[in-house]
Amino acid sequence: MIAAIIQARMGSTRFPGKTLAEIEGRPMLGHVVDRVRLSRLVDKVIVATSDKSSDDAIAIFCEKENIPLFRGSEHDVLDRFYQAARANPADAFVRITADCPLIDPDVIDAVTSRFNAGGFDYVSNVQRYTYPDGLDTEVFAFSALEQAWQEARKPAEREHVTPYLRTGKFRTANVESPHPVPAGEYRWTVDHPADLEFVRAIYRKLNNGKCRLEPILALLKEKPELQEIQDSTTSNEGYYRSLYQQAAKGAAKKLQLTRSQAWYERSRKVIPGCAQTFSKSATQYVQGVAPIFLDHGKGCRAWDVDGNEFVDYVQGLLPNILGYANEEVNQAVVQQLGKGHSFSLPNPLEVELAERLTRLIPCAEMVRFGKNGSDATSGAVRAARAYTSRERVACCGYHGWQDWFIGTTTRNAGVPASVRSLTHPFRYNDATSLEKLLRQHPGEFAAVIMEPVNFEEPVDGFLERVKDLAHQHGALLIFDEICSGFHYGLGGAQKLFGVTPDLACFGKAMGNGFPISCVVGKADVMRTFEEIFFSFTFAGEVGAMAAAMKVLDILEGTDALARMEANGRVLQDGLSTLAKEAGLSERIQCVGRPQWSLMKFREPDRNDSPLLKNLFQQEAVKRGILALATHNISAAHDAAAIQQTLEAYAEVTKTLADWLYDPQPARFLEGQMSQPVFRVR
Numbered sequence: 001m002i003a004a005i006i007q008a009r010m011g012s013t014r015f016p017g018k019t020l021a022e023i024e025g026r027p028m029l030g031h032v033v034d035r036v037r038l039s040r041l042v043d044k045v046i047v048a049t050s051d052k053s054s055d056d057a058i059a060i061f062c063e064k065e066n067i068p069l070f071r072g073s074e075h076d077v078l079d080r081f082y083q084a085a086r087a088n089p090a091d092a093f094v095r096i097t098a099d100c101p102l103i104d105p106d107v108i109d110a111v112t113s114r115f116n117a118g119g120f121d122y123v124s125n126v127q128r129y130t131y132p133d134g135l136d137t138e139v140f141a142f143s144a145l146e147q148a149w150q151e152a153r154k155p156a157e158r159e160h161v162t163p164y165l166r167t168g169k170f171r172t173a174n175v176e177s178p179h180p181v182p183a184g185e186y187r188w189t190v191d192h193p194a195d196l197e198f199v200r201a202i203y204r205k206l207n208n209g210k211c212r213l214e215p216i217l218a219l220l221k222e223k224p225e226l227q228e229i230q231d232s233t234t235s236n237e238g239y240y241r242s243l244y245q246q247a248a249k250g251a252a253k254k255l256q257l258t259r260s261q262a263w264y265e266r267s268r269k270v271i272p273g274c275a276q277t278f279s280k281s282a283t284q285y286v287q288g289v290a291p292i293f294l295d296h297g298k299g300c301r302a303w304d305v306d307g308n309e310f311v312d313y314v315q316g317l318l319p320n321i322l323g324y325a326n327e328e329v330n331q332a333v334v335q336q337l338g339k340g341h342s343f344s345l346p347n348p349l350e351v352e353l354a355e356r357l358t359r360l361i362p363c364a365e366m367v368r369f370g371k372n373g374s375d376a377t378s379g380a381v382r383a384a385r386a387y388t389s390r391e392r393v394a395c396c397g398y399h400g401w402q403d404w405f406i407g408t409t410t411r412n413a414g415v416p417a418s419v420r421s422l423t424h425p426f427r428y429n430d431a432t433s434l435e436k437l438l439r440q441h442p443g444e445f446a447a448v449i450m451e452p453v454n455f456e457e458p459v460d461g462f463l464e465r466v467k468d469l470a471h472q473h474g475a476l477l478i479f480d481e482i483c484s485g486f487h488y489g490l491g492g493a494q495k496l497f498g499v500t501p502d503l504a505c506f507g508k509a510m511g512n513g514f515p516i517s518c519v520v521g522k523a524d525v526m527r528t529f530e531e532i533f534f535s536f537t538f539a540g541e542v543g544a545m546a547a548a549m550k551v552l553d554i555l556e557g558t559d560a561l562a563r564m565e566a567n568g569r570v571l572q573d574g575l576s577t578l579a580k581e582a583g584l585s586e587r588i589q590c591v592g593r594p595q596w597s598l599m600k601f602r603e604p605d606r607n608d609s610p611l612l613k614n615l616f617q618q619e620a621v622k623r624g625i626l627a628l629a630t631h632n633i634s635a636a637h638d639a640a641a642i643q644q645t646l647e648a649y650a651e652v653t654k655t656l657a658d659w660l661y662d663p664q665p666a667r668f669l670e671g672q673m674s675q676p677v678f679r680v681r
């Protein structure tokens with residue numbers, strides 16, 4: 001016996017009374033009940049509303065229509081749900097909310113039949129959105145509901161019924177749509193009056209709402225303007241808002257960092273800068289507050305030498321795309337180590353990996369390997385100089401530590417002026433700034449090298465224009481995909497945006513933390529590597545290549561990239577909503593794509609705010625969230641980690657909302673401010 005419980009209330013803060021608002025002459029709740037009743041697997045449909053007089057109208061409607069009704073707690077909706085379930089015994093319950101008038105009985109059946117197949121306590125289609133938002137279906141056993149009812153403590157868990165079932169304590173499964181839609185593209189819940197207008201339009205156009213998912217999608221493809229009726233609001237805003245409301249505020253307790261400090265003291269004597277990478281050094285965090293040395297990591301989590309645990313959003317500065325210590329990747333490397341990994345002659349794995357990359361990356365006809373991203377970018381630039389017999393390079397973004405690029409930054413000590421004079425930065429999304437450079441030195445540019453995307457999307461035609469300009473001026477186009485590579489798809493940004501460069505560089509995520517990078521490109525340009533000197537002892541080390549092959553197996557063979565995007569979106573939407581709740585939406589923004597988003601901290605005059613960034617980082621790290629300004633999402637960042645992060649961010653934003661009213665917010669800083677790697681000029 002399967003019972004569906006439809007949760008309904010009149011008192012929505014954003015849209016009071018929506019539940020009984022009419023759509024084509026029938027109250028919305030009536031449509032939802034009708035649609036759920038069309039499910040083949042649901043035996044009984046119950047409406048659960050509150051016992052407040054404001055919800056009497058729902059009771060009157062249900063009585064008139066003979067719909068079984070349960071009334072219970074207004075705010076402890078988990079209790080209301082549980083009591084409704086007890087009063088209507090069944091083996092399992094389907095949770096539907098009354099603000100989903102396009103709920104699809106076929107989708108309910110897909111989720112329910114997965115549950116019926118056994119093995120899970122909770123099955124839904126909401127852990128990763130592949131259906132439009134608004135077809136949310138959750139099915140769970142009575143025993144799981146009862147356990148959540150007994151154990152869930154947090155107000156948001158009680159108000160939103162199912163978050164506790166997704167905390168990792170239950171056996172859960174997610175049902176994916178056979179025709180997945182991009183997460184966030186469709187929102188069919190009625191949160192605002194404009195959403196109701198949108199749904200009314202769908203009902204009008206499609207047989208008074210007697211339609212399923214596919215015809216609605218087809219209609220929206222044909223008439224995309226229908227979606228413009230809606231405001232662009234965030235999915236699940238209500239949940240994030242209640243996280244904010246429940247959050248405690250104030251400075252969190254300081255972490256115990258004695259061992260980190262002791263290692264730091266030892267390090268100062270033997271390691272200049274106390275780190276091998278600037279961005280990993282103690283100067284990048286609030287000093288005295290953040291850990292300095294990590295001991296181990298697993299999945300999305302890392303532990304420092306004092307035993308403090310963190311959800312890690314740095315992931316080694318992006319390489320750990322599958323998270324720390326991925327068993328399959330490590331196993332592949334161990335196997336290779338057993339056979340030797342730094343050989344005296346080339347090894348077939350080099351050929352296999354190269355062949356595989358040429359299948360995946362649009363510009364890749366041939367491949368040469370390196371270890372760091374800088375190997376790849378510097379090799380590509382040298383090849384372009386040799387190929388064109390020219391010396392100047394235009395660049396846009398960060399490209400590594402070698403002279404040709406780092407000379408353009410404020411960390412240019414040790415780079416000869418003659419080298420510096422040959423590299424010219426241009427601005428992203430400003431093709432005119434590139435054109436000016438190319439015109440200033442006609443016939444002298446060997447290459448235009450750029451990050452095709454990072455946190456700012458290319459405006460229409462920008463990448464195409466850059467390519468045209470480079471070619472018109474006889475220069476090669478090189479995409480630096482060290483960061484975009486794999487996070488934005490296996491073909492990189494070049495595949496995503498449909499612009500194919502002459503050469504491209506990949507690194508970071510290729511080996512899930514094992515050192516490997518590559519230059520790929522058109523065969524005639526790549527043949528230049530037979531002439532130039534791009535040759536070093538470890539370039540052909542195959543332990544990292546074994547890792548890369550396994551990373552590609554996993555990224556190609558699973559939904560890892562899609563999950564990264566979906567989970568990253570929850571984090572991004574959640575943080576944006578929390579900042580809005582705190583009245584800080586102009587000051588804290590989370591921009592970029594969900595799988596690699598950037599937190600921007602601003603002063604009221606919109607300039608960057610290092611103080612706000614430091615205060616945020618200080619309170620986040622004390623609450624177990626390790627992040628620079630970015631969220632480097634890995635496939636190991638699961639729903640529980642994201643939820644933990646949002647709970648921490650709710651406290652942080654609420655605390656900052658208070659502190660920023662203080663005439664001297666700097667007094668809340670508990671350590672020394674982080675220092676930028678590159679001076680702001």
Ligand SMILES: Cc1ncc(COP(=O)(O)O)c(C=O)c1O
Pocket residue numbers: 371372373374375377397398399400401451480481482483507508
């Ligand atoms: C876009 C980009 N290119 C190149 C590099 C250089 O890579 P590596 O530090 O591995 O030498 C980086 C490193 O952060 C990068 O972000």
